[in-house]
Amino acid sequence: MQKSEFKKRLSDGAPLLLPGVANPLAARVAQDVGFEALYVTGAGxxxxxxxxxxxxxxxxxxxxxVVERISGVVDLPLVVDADTGYGNSVNCYHAVRRLEAAGAAVIQLEDQVFPKRCGHFEGKEVVPAAEMIGKIRAACDARRSEDTLIMGRTDACATEGYESAIERAALYAEAGADILFIEAMTDEAQLRDAPSRNDRPHLVNVVHGGKTxxxxxxxxGNMGYRLVLYANAALQASVAGMQHVLHGLHTDGSLCKVSDRLAGFPERQRMVRTPEWDALRQHYEGGQSS
Known part of the structure; x- marks a missing residue:
């Protein structure tokens, strides 16, 4: 799926599932199992x-x-978490230029104060709406391609209440945000209501053990969300897998009891495309003429 196709996908068909990835290997696995787009998670x-x-x-x-390395090994659209834009509106302008050049198809900005906190942590604070509006305007002006999208995220639901978050989302859409993200809603009635309050595509973030x-x-999808994000699923799975296998190795001095949790050697090489690189080497070195 190309950037232009991703843009169209936001208005057609079933909601798009976004797995979070934090490195090229995770991105390869996600593409291999069939996901159409990926989310490069700041937390991850x-x-x-x-x-x-x-x-x-x-x-x-x-x-x-990280975005550059991931975009070098997969050909899927990347939704990139840019936190608060790494500073003021001018820093945000630079961040969008840098991330777009690295391979981002969508750049997500949030309205927390710096230093930000994970959206499902306690103790968050948000900046004045006017400050975030300036960042979104800067982000929209900075992008070089009309197919690069800007996502406006608000964390105000936890700090100022649901209606304030809805009002902020509307202001961010007016400033140019292509996609809206109201983070960490805890009430199912609010989840159902939010997408109906603005005609921009909405994203919902599902965190195992989180607030939503x-x-x-x-x-x-039936509620109206166009993007369903599982930002930390792969990361949490990898932590659990490493803990299980390494605990078994430490306890038994052997992998015998945990071998069912390990990818086989051939599968590991397939995932990083070793046969393709071997074939490429053979193509250039094996057929050399004297």
Whole structure:
């Protein structure tokens, strides 16, 4: 799916499932099982690349480097979490230019104060709506392609209440946001209401163990959501898998009891396309003429 197709997909068909990925291998796995687009998660990159929580430590260079590496190994649209834009509106302008060049199809900006916190953490704060509006306007002006989309996220539901979040979403749409994301709604009635309050495509974020009810994607689609995000599913699965296997190895000094949790050697090589690279080497080196 290309950028232009992604844009069209927001208005047609079933809601688009977005798995969160934090590195090229996770992106390869997600593409291999059939997902149509991917979400490059700031929390996942902070956890995976830095071993740190999602509390605003990740910077633009960290994120752009990961996006560039992921876009180099998959051909799917990337929805990229740009946190608060890494500064003021001018920093946000630069961030959009940098992330778009790295391969982002959609760039998500949020209205938390810096340093931000994971959307499902306590203790969040939001900036004045006018400040976020300036960032969205800067983001829209910065993009070089009309197919690059800007997503406006608000965390105001937890800090100012649901109606304030709805009002902010409307202001962000008016400023140019192509997609709206009201984070961490906890009430099912609000989840049903939110997409009906604005005609822009809406995203809902489902976090295992988080604040938003984990309804089936089909039900979210019936509510009017066009994007259903599972930002941390792959990350949480990888943590659980590593804990299980490494605990078994540490306890038994062997992988015998946990081998069913391991990808086989051939599968691992298939996932990183070793046969394709071997064939490429053979093509250039095996047929050399004297």
């Amino acid at each position: 990159v902070a956890n995976t690349e830095l071993g740190l929580p999602d509390i605003g430590i990740l910077n633009l260079t960290d994120m752009a480097n 009810p984990a309804l089936p994607a089909e039900e979210f």
